[in-house]
Amino acid sequence: MLRRHLLLAAAAFIFFLFFLRRSAGDSPVAISCRSFCGNITVDYPLGLRRGCGHPAFRDLLFCVNGALMLLLPSGTYLARAIDYPYNALTLHDAAMATCATAGIGGAGGFVVEPWRAPFLSPSPDTAFLLLGCRGVRRHLPCGDVAGMGCDSYRRCPAWEAAQPCCAVSYPTVGAVNLTQLDCEGYSGAYSLAPVRPGPAAEWSYGIRVSYSVPAEHDESCRRCEASGGACGHEPAPPWGRLCLCGARNSTSSCDSGERKP
Ligand SMILES: *[C@@H]1O[C@H](CO)[C@@H](O)[C@H](O)[C@H]1NC(C)=O
Ligand SMILES: *[C@@H]1O[C@H](CO)[C@@H](O)[C@H](O)[C@H]1NC(C)=O
Numbered sequence: 001m002l003r004r005h006l007l008l009a010a011a012a013f014i015f016f017l018f019f020l021r022r023s024a025g026d027s028p029v030a031i032s033c034r035s036f037c038g039n040i041t042v043d044y045p046l047g048l049r050r051g052c053g054h055p056a057f058r059d060l061l062f063c064v065n066g067a068l069m070l071l072l073p074s075g076t077y078l079a080r081a082i083d084y085p086y087n088a089l090t091l092h093d094a095a096m097a098t099c100a101t102a103g104i105g106g107a108g109g110f111v112v113e114p115w116r117a118p119f120l121s122p123s124p125d126t127a128f129l130l131l132g133c134r135g136v137r138r139h140l141p142c143g144d145v146a147g148m149g150c151d152s153y154r155r156c157p158a159w160e161a162a163q164p165c166c167a168v169s170y171p172t173v174g175a176v177n178l179t180q181l182d183c184e185g186y187s188g189a190y191s192l193a194p195v196r197p198g199p200a201a202e203w204s205y206g207i208r209v210s211y212s213v214p215a216e217h218d219e220s221c222r223r224c225e226a227s228g229g230a231c232g233h234e235p236a237p238p239w240g241r242l243c244l245c246g247a248r249n250s251t252s253s254c255d256s257g258e259r260k261p
């Protein structure tokens with residue numbers, strides 16, 4: 001009698017294990033576009049892998065030996081941090097000057113591709129200090145930006161006495177193209193309000209860049225992720241937005257019938 005019970009229990013247990021395995025295998029595995037570079041997490045709307053993230057940020061970020069790099073027509077920048085709650089990236093340009101260093105030369109400034117510009121732009125609290133500008137090709141709106149300006153910067157150890165200096169914010173100049181502006185170099189510093197920046201030696205050097213995508217794109221991405229997909233885009237023109245569902249891609253969500261081959 002006891003033997004029969006034991007056999008039944010064992011059979012039930014094996015059946016249970018079999019069923020557990022099966023159901024686990026059948027449930028859709030959530031696809032993810034999340035990547036890591038060094039200790040930085042890259043996630044929507046940004047992307048590291050081909051076809052991942054919003055198409056506005058394609059061919060932008062690269063991971064080189066554990067360093068996250070951001071590539072623009074004006075140069076390559078080191079992305080030191082991504083602040084997802086504030087939709088911002090903190091960049092550093094090895095070619096730019098800081099209070100302590102004169103820069104390595106060959107700085108290009110900061111120029112975003114016109115098609116990408118609506119989605120990626122230095123924040124208004126980033127001061128660009130244009131250095132050694134010769135011909136005044138056009139009237140530059142020089143003045144302190146977020147409490148940072150040339151008066152304080154001129155007290156820096158790396159300052160070259162005769163060099164002209166003009167502090168501008170990105171929105172007032174549109175693009176910081178050092179060739180076009182006829183400047184020798186630049187320095188960038190950002191201030192995280194509401195903290196007032198102190199003397200130039202204590203500023204945070206770098207460029208704070210804001211990224212954004214239309215709200216309805218964020219919404220459709222949330223629907224895609226809720227269905228177990230990852231938000232991506234076509235790997236070639238016209239770079240349409242896609243919900244990546246693993247074996248197939250969809251234009252909306254992994255639950256919907258709309259498919260894209
Ligand atoms: C990431 O690593 C760098 C140095 O490797 C360190 O300075 C930074 O604080 C780290 N950031 C985080 C968020 O852990
Ligand atoms: C889905 O889209 C991704 C990203 O564009 C692409 O790499 C992949 O080949 C597509 N998968 C299918 C099954 O078409």
Ligand SMILES: *[C@@H]1O[C@H](CO)[C@@H](O)[C@H](O)[C@H]1NC(C)=O
Pocket residue numbers: 073074108111177178179180
């Ligand atoms: C900067 O301006 C120069 C001269 O107008 C132009 O040739 C160059 O392509 C521009 N650089 C960038 C990165 O847009």
